[in-house]
Amino acid sequence: DQQVKQNSPSLSVQEGRISILNCDYTNSMFDYFLWYKKYPAEGPTFLISISSIKDKNEDGRFTVFLNKSAKHLSLHIVPSQPGDSAVYFCAASATDYKLSFGAGTTVTVRA
Amino acid sequence: DVKVTQSSRYLVKRTGEKVFLECVQDMDHENMFWYRQDPGLGLRLIYFSYDVKMKEKGDIPEGYSVSREKKERFSLILESASTNQTSMYLCASRQALPGEQYFGPGTRLTVT
Numbered sequence: 001d002q003q004v005k006q007n008s009p010s011l012s013v014q015e016g017r018i019s020i021l022n023c024d025y026t027n028s029m030f031d032y033f034l035w036y037k038k039y040p041a042e043g044p045t046f047l048i049s050i051s052s053i054k055d056k057n058e059d060g061r062f063t064v065f066l067n068k069s070a071k072h073l074s075l076h077i078v079p080s081q082p083g084d085s086a087v088y089f090c091a092a093s094a095t096d097y098k099l100s101f102g103a104g105t106t107v108t109v110r111a
Numbered sequence: 112d113v114k115v116t117q118s119s120r121y122l123v124k125r126t127g128e129k130v131f132l133e134c135v136q137d138m139d140h141e142n143m144f145w146y147r148q149d150p151g152l153g154l155r156l157i158y159f160s161y162d163v164k165m166k167e168k169g170d171i172p173e174g175y176s177v178s179r180e181k182k183e184r185f186s187l188i189l190e191s192a193s194t195n196q197t198s199m200y201l202c203a204s205r206q207a208l209p210g211e212q213y214f215g216p217g218t219r220l221t222v223t
Binding site for chain 1: 115120142146151152153154156159169203212213214215216217219
């Protein structure tokens with residue numbers, strides 16, 4: 001039973017516009033959330049994270065928002081660039097060693 | 112920069128063979144992980160190790176075992192490969208909670 005869900009398998013966005021990726025979770029014990037980016041034939045690379053004590057974290061073009069009451073987080077990419085075309089995974093952890101991943105969202109940035 | 116390396120990028124094995132996937136990290140990380148990635152399922156945790164010689168089952172350990180004799184090396188073993196173990200296998204390491212995990216490039220395993 002997947003505890004982290006990314007309900008949109010794909011997203012297409014025009015270059016320069018905002019990309020918004022969504023993620024929902026069911027386990028109320030999750031207290032740390034991460035986003036990873038993955039290109040084909042490469043391992044995932046860490047993008048940005050947020051602790052449950054915050055509701056927003058920003059790093060350059062990437063911002064993650066956390067809504068604990070809704071068990072929902074989102075990743076905003078502004079502005080979107082062609083190099084952002086990749087698969088994005090949402091992940092969450094509780095106070096153990098394990099990360100639970102969503103199924104991923106494939107982002108395509110159109111020129 | 113953290114570097115996580117995996118012994119093979121592509122591997123083709125026959126059903127019933129014993130398969131070893133090796134992972135090495137160079138940053139003295141405490142924790143190491145093995146995942147498999149399948150379309151529509153994301154990354155699923157097979158096994159993890161929080162210290163040398165320690166191992167814990169993840170969400171899908173059946174058909175797999177692991178070994179961690181040295182801190183930098185974590186091996187995944189498929190005792191008798193089956194076609195449903197055809198997948199992308201990803202190794203990761205992490206210094207400590209709650210930090211991010213660093214991934215290797217992956218091994219695309221095909222079992223025929």
